[in-house]
Amino acid sequence: MKYVEVILPLPLEGTFTYAVGDELSSKVKPGARLLVPLGKSKRYIGVAVSMTDVKPDFDVKEIVAVLDDKPVILPNQLKLWQWISNYYLSPLGDILKAALPSGLKTQDSYKPKTEQYVGLTEPYRNEQALHIAINTLSRATKQQKAFIDFLAMSHWDSLSGTTNTEDIAEITKEELMNFSHCNAPSIKNLIERKILYAYEKEVGRLNNGGESHFENIKQLNKFQAKAFDEINSQFEEKKVVLLHGVTSSGKTEIYIHLIKKALEEHKQVLYLLPEIALTVQIMERLKRVFGDRLGIYHSKYSDAERVEIWNKQLSDSHYDVILGARSAVFLPFTNLGLVIIDEEHETSFKQQDPAPRYHARSAAIVLAGIYGAKTLLGTATPSIESYYNAQQGKYGLVELKKRFAGIELPEIRVIDVKDLQHRKMMQGPFSPQMLAAINDALQNDKQVILFQNRRGFAPMIECRECGWVPKCSNCDVSLTYHKNLNQLTCHYCGFTYTVPKVCPNCGSEKINGRGYGTEKIEERICDIFPDARVARMDLDTTRTRNAYERIITDFSAGKTNILIGTQMISKGLDFDNVSVVGILNADSMLNYPDFRAYEHAFMMMSQVSGRAGRKGERGLVMLQTKSVDLPVISQVVNHDFKNFQKDLLDERAVFHYPPFYHLVYVFLKHSKNEVVESAGLEMGGRLKQYLGDRILGPDKPAVARVKAMNIRKIVIKLENGINQKQVRDVLHYVQKQIMQDKHYAALHIYYDVDPL
Numbered sequence: 001m002k003y004v005e006v007i008l009p010l011p012l013e014g015t016f017t018y019a020v021g022d023e024l025s026s027k028v029k030p031g032a033r034l035l036v037p038l039g040k041s042k043r044y045i046g047v048a049v050s051m052t053d054v055k056p057d058f059d060v061k062e063i064v065a066v067l068d069d070k071p072v073i074l075p076n077q078l079k080l081w082q083w084i085s086n087y088y089l090s091p092l093g094d095i096l097k098a099a100l101p102s103g104l105k106t107q108d109s110y111k112p113k114t115e116q117y118v119g120l121t122e123p124y125r126n127e128q129a130l131h132i133a134i135n136t137l138s139r140a141t142k143q144q145k146a147f148i149d150f151l152a153m154s155h156w157d158s159l160s161g162t163t164n165t166e167d168i169a170e171i172t173k174e175e176l177m178n179f180s181h182c183n184a185p186s187i188k189n190l191i192e193r194k195i196l197y198a199y200e201k202e203v204g205r206l207n208n209g210g211e212s213h214f215e216n217i218k219q220l221n222k223f224q225a226k227a228f229d230e231i232n233s234q235f236e237e238k239k240v241v242l243l244h245g246v247t248s249s250g251k252t253e254i255y256i257h258l259i260k261k262a263l264e265e266h267k268q269v270l271y272l273l274p275e276i277a278l279t280v281q282i283m284e285r286l287k288r289v290f291g292d293r294l295g296i297y298h299s300k301y302s303d304a305e306r307v308e309i310w311n312k313q314l315s316d317s318h319y320d321v322i323l324g325a326r327s328a329v330f331l332p333f334t335n336l337g338l339v340i341i342d343e344e345h346e347t348s349f350k351q352q353d354p355a356p357r358y359h360a361r362s363a364a365i366v367l368a369g370i371y372g373a374k375t376l377l378g379t380a381t382p383s384i385e386s387y388y389n390a391q392q393g394k395y396g397l398v399e400l401k402k403r404f405a406g407i408e409l410p411e412i413r414v415i416d417v418k419d420l421q422h423r424k425m426m427q428g429p430f431s432p433q434m435l436a437a438i439n440d441a442l443q444n445d446k447q448v449i450l451f452q453n454r455r456g457f458a459p460m461i462e463c464r465e466c467g468w469v470p471k472c473s474n475c476d477v478s479l480t481y482h483k484n485l486n487q488l489t490c491h492y493c494g495f496t497y498t499v500p501k502v503c504p505n506c507g508s509e510k511i512n513g514r515g516y517g518t519e520k521i522e523e524r525i526c527d528i529f530p531d532a533r534v535a536r537m538d539l540d541t542t543r544t545r546n547a548y549e550r551i552i553t554d555f556s557a558g559k560t561n562i563l564i565g566t567q568m569i570s571k572g573l574d575f576d577n578v579s580v581v582g583i584l585n586a587d588s589m590l591n592y593p594d595f596r597a598y599e600h601a602f603m604m605m606s607q608v609s610g611r612a613g614r615k616g617e618r619g620l621v622m623l624q625t626k627s628v629d630l631p632v633i634s635q636v637v638n639h640d641f642k643n644f645q646k647d648l649l650d651e652r653a654v655f656h657y658p659p660f661y662h663l664v665y666v667f668l669k670h671s672k673n674e675v676v677e678s679a680g681l682e683m684g685g686r687l688k689q690y691l692g693d694r695i696l697g698p699d700k701p702a703v704a705r706v707k708a709m710n711i712r713k714i715v716i717k718l719e720n721g722i723n724q725k726q727v728r729d730v731l732h733y734v735q736k737q738i739m740q741d742k743h744y745a746a747l748h749i750y751y752d753v754d755p756l
């Protein structure tokens with residue numbers, strides 16, 4: 001007997017021990033999937049991590065089967081899983097669930113795609129027999145024609161004497177039917193006559209992007225070339241380099257040169273993007289150069305495709321470059337040499353729910369470390385953490401201050417909405433200046449991007465008589481009105497409600513929407529500019545992979561004039577003809593109740609501004625706000641990243657926030673409010689015994705009930721340099737103590753480390 005430690009896809013700490021009978025023990029290898037029993041009747045697919053001969057001092061069950069001859073998770077991947085589990089206080093089982101595509105987590109969900117082929121049976125593989133066959137078919141003309149066509153297509157007809165089958169082409173049934181205009185019964189008859197035989201073959205789902213064409217690489221200008229050299233020389237000393245280059249300075253072209261260099265050194269590259277919307281454009285730029293050496297991997301790909309990419313990465317014919325969103329950090333690599341994290345400041349690199357709540361930037365840097373690879377972080381607006389690390393000398397720093405081809409950064413005009421409202425000059429969400437700028441752009445055949453960070457029609461509806469606001473019955477939030485669907489939706493739990501005709505509180509019919517979501521902006525814009533072609537890009541219009549591609553390619557091709565969208569349009573998109581960008585409501589970002597509100601608002605505004613005037617003329621940004629006097633507004637206007645970061649760092653140091661302190665949020669969840677209340681107090685109290693005034697709370701979070709679960713939050717502020725392992729041990733210990741109390745049996749405790 002041997003014993004194996006197995007990770008199961010369950011939110012439970014640690015690994016599980018199983019026995020392996022002698023006949024299977026040679027087959028079990030770390031990283032292979034095993035079928036194992038759990039409890040009375042359940043079976044799970046787990047991942048083997050280690051083996052031992054030592055019998056544990058508790059009863060163990062035997063594994064049922066070994067599912068892989070060769071490991072599907074490589075040792076380096078397991079190291080990354082361990083790191084994520086440890087750092088983000090997340091059970092290994094949750095990492096397994098996030099890391100593997102579904103097809104590798106269940107036994108029967110991945111089906112290889114197969115195709116039906118037909119071939120020539122053995123006895124007919126010589127000239128004489130072929131003539132006999134053709135003759136015997138003389139009274140079955142359809143079959144005869146199909147057979148002759150088959151011989152031509154497969155090149156059997158040109159074969160004389162020898163049977164050199166290497167020259168024979170494989171023909172699918174379908175190809176034969178299409179070519180020969182015959183039907184299935186004719187082919188079936190040929191098979192029944194034992195002239196042809198049928199066979200099935202697995203075919204890949206992955207597109208073939210053609211060969212690589214390094215000659216399509218653009219030559220770098222002198223600023224780019226200097227940055228490229230600096231990056232490479234800094235890589236000699238630093239594992240991570242931050243490329244801080246203003247929007248449209250040509251960072252992507254530098255990445256392409258770095259990828260080429262890595263490939264020439266026979267290394268693999270992982271290129272991470274925060275948003276699938278972005279992969280559409282970047283993919284085209286990379287495909288042109290790297291052809292089918294480039295693989296794409298993200299959650300909008302079908303599960304079967306993802307399994308095939310995974311398996312391909314394990315084979316000798318793996319991709320050299322992987323372009324993907326967050327989950328691509330989990331792919332197998334054999335020889336990773338470079339990781340590029342584009343738009344490194346983006347918060348969507350952090351997974352929120354479900355666990356593991358990991359930051360893909362941190363995970364990717366760790367992954368690169370495991371492989372001895374280098375990491376390049378690229379952005380126009382570095383995250384405060386990365387910027388600080390660069391200032392401290394932990395990361396290298398390379399700057400690109402000029403836009404490509406000497407284009408100036410856009411002019412940003414601030415529009416005082418408060419004043420205009422006072423003078424009753426706003427037209428709904430639009431100032432007259434905004435409308436004039438849009439009109440100008442349209443007159444000159446230019447395109448416009450309008451940014452509004454709320455989707456739906458109205459973020460809120462209310463009764464004008466009594467002030468009643470519909471709320472979600474499962475969550476402590478008001479509902480968003482979606483006009484197209486004519487329903488109210490909870491953006492927290494996804495629940496939908498019909499729109500009431502009368503107020504259930506006072507019976508009034510005066511129920512109105514308040515505020516503007518992207519849907520309403522679109523409607524208003526279409527009213528004001530009836531000739532303009534308008535598109536909208538938000539979560540509601542991009543449920544499928546094709547929807548993204550269509551909106552972006554149509555806008556790129558000039559088929560749409562105005563693109564309205566949420567933060568999705570703020571990131572890295574490269575359009576040639578956008579002259580005006582409108583930021584409709586900066587205040588919704590600035591007033592967000594979070595210490596990161598200004599940081600996020602600055603980045604969002606700078607990034608979306610960066611979409612303007614990338615080619616040709618200088619772009620114009622119209623920024624509507626009620627807070628014209630806030631320093632952050634003038635910093636956006638002046639593209640003054642340095643002072644913005646300086647102010648932010650000063651404030652963070654005073655109030656003990658990142659990057660000077662690490663934050664850990666502890667969440668407690670239970671269906672009963674009393675239970676979560678007392679558990680929160682108890683946990684907070686116990687933690688304070690060990691960690692003192694590093695513990696704040698428990699408190700009710702801004703949204704204290706989600707999906708019918710009540711929530712409490714404890715904030716932990718840890719000074720840099722504290723022994724993180726000790727803190728983790730305390731957390732695990734206290735959690736265990738709490739969970740021993742029977743009252744808390746159904747309590748769910750989880751952590752958000754480095755929350756965003």
Ligand code: ADP
Nearest residue numbers: 218219220221247248249250251252253404574
């Ligand atoms: P960033 O990634 O910094 O926003 P991009 O790499 O997208 O900038 O470059 C902005 C635009 O300038 C793109 O359309 C790109 O094709 C073009 N460009 C950048 N560098 C070069 C170059 N060296 N030669 C030709 N065109 C370039």
Ligand code: ZN
Nearest residue numbers: 472475490493
């Ligand atoms: Zn809800």
Ligand code: ZN
Nearest residue numbers: 463466503506
């Ligand atoms: Zn009412």
